Each structure stands twice: as structure tokens, then as C-alpha cells.
Amino acid sequence: MPSGIILDILRGSLHDGPGIRTTVFLKGCPLACLWCHNPESQASEPVLLYTEARCVRCGACATACARDVHSVSPRSHILDRSRCAVCGRCAAACPARALEIKGRTMTIAQVMTEVMPDIDYYRATDGGLTLSGGEPLLQVDFAAALLQAAREQGIHTALETCGWAPMAAFERVRPLVDLFLFDWKGSDSAQHAAQTGVPNEPILRNLDLLYRAGARIVLRCPLVPGVNDSEANLAGIAALSRSYYDLAGIEIMPYHHMGNEKARRSGQEPRLDRPDADAAVKTVWRERLCALGCREVIMT
């Protein structure tokens, strides 16, 4: 059985498909969205997170690290991440939980051990297991095996995807997925490339493939005020809802800036700093989408 690199496992999730779910976040993503709310998921390998607000400058990490990554003084703590081997010794030594390794290799059996305790909740609420990321199809062997293991236990399966993966990967997991949560981040391909790093045509081809094969799909559209909430993009979302009239819903995911702090913790500079989408903005989006003929709008 393949093993996978897991970013996190979230039990009791209410936002990644119907009912109460366990969401398994797989590491690695082929996109680099400006607004990414899980930037620590983008790298395929484990990463060291540092939360400055928790650090008490005790220097235990510097003592534990054999690679001189940490320079600690009473007033500052500087990390030279280029030297880090992500061994985790510093995190284990930190008394303040200011350091954490995100990303661990797990087997299917280990993941299922964390998924199974909530099986009664899944059954009572029509919930189940959701694979998310990152992009779960970057680890398609592991994803398929995990979906199969859930199916064997009678657990409902959902897969959240950015849509950027080989068609063969989608064809492989399609029979194992009860619900796809399929991202649609922008209707203009050049803007999509500028904002996510890839054009949108292959994503549309995969959406089309899944839809025509009869997959149940919720289209998930992140909207960022002033970035991708143009009239043209809203019209593009509405056009998709009309073309793919059997979609299970169009879910609008309003921007929030929580990803910026996570980016800093993983040693990245935030690439977008905007106020969160407020209630007034969401109302305008909903009204515009409805006026454009968009069906089944869900605002999260």
C-alpha cells in the first residue's frame, strides 16, 4: 500500500462537504494562488513553522539544532531556513510550542485509524471523508487507495481539487468519489495564470470530463474583492452554471486573509494583503450572480 505526505487531519469538519466529516489535507500543490489560505500546503515536503508571538527567546532550539538554523538573542530570533533539514529536533525541544513540523508520512492504515472513530457521526449526518490539500491528486496513488479504503467501510467520499492534474488522475479516482469539490478561480485564462500560476483551459477540460462522466460536482469559486470579482468573472461563473446545469451547487468562498499569517510562519512573504470580504460585498456578489442567471449559489 502506498504512503502519503499529510499536512493535517481535521476531525469534525463542517465545511468540506455534507454532514460531519474528517478532512485529510495532502501536501503539495501545482498552483500558487495569490490568496492561498493554506500556503504551508504548497510544498510537497514537510516544512518547519515558526510562530514568533509564542517564542520566549529561550534558545533551546538553537541548542537542539545541529545545523545552526536558529540565531536567538533576548530581542530577536532569526531562522536561516536554507540550512534546515526539517528533522524536527528544535520543535521537540521548544517549551513554548513556537516551532512545529507540518507534514508527516502516513500509511493508509494510519490515516484510517484517525478516520474510523467518527464513523457513527458520518452515518448520522450523511458526512464522511474529504481529501483536500494542497492538491490531493499530486499523490494520486495514495489518494485512490485512501478513497478505496473509505469506500470499503461504507464511508461517503469527497475530493477537493484545484482541477489541475492529468486527466488520467481524474479518471482513476472518479469511481471512488461521491462528491467533487472542484475549484474555479477565474474565467479569464491570462488573469488566471497571473493569479494562480497556471492557465484555466486544462482545468475546464477536466471539469467537462468529470461532468460528462456523471460525477457529482460542487463548483467552488474563491472570490477576492478587487482581484477576481470583476463583472466578467461573475458572468463566467454564471455561464458555467448554465452550461453545467446538473452541478450540485456553486459555492462562493469569500476571501479572508488568514493565509498571510500562515505564510509568515512558514517563512514566506504574503503575496496579497486585502481586507476580508464583508457582508456588504457578499450581498453584492450574490445579487450580481443571481441577476446573471447563476443557479444554486451557496455563500460560505
Ligand code: SF4
Ligand atoms: S528542523 Fe532540524 S535542521 Fe531544521 S531548524 Fe529544527 S533542528 Fe535544525
Ligand code: SF4
Ligand atoms: S525553543 Fe521555542 S521559545 Fe525557545 S527560542 Fe526556540 S522557538 Fe523560541
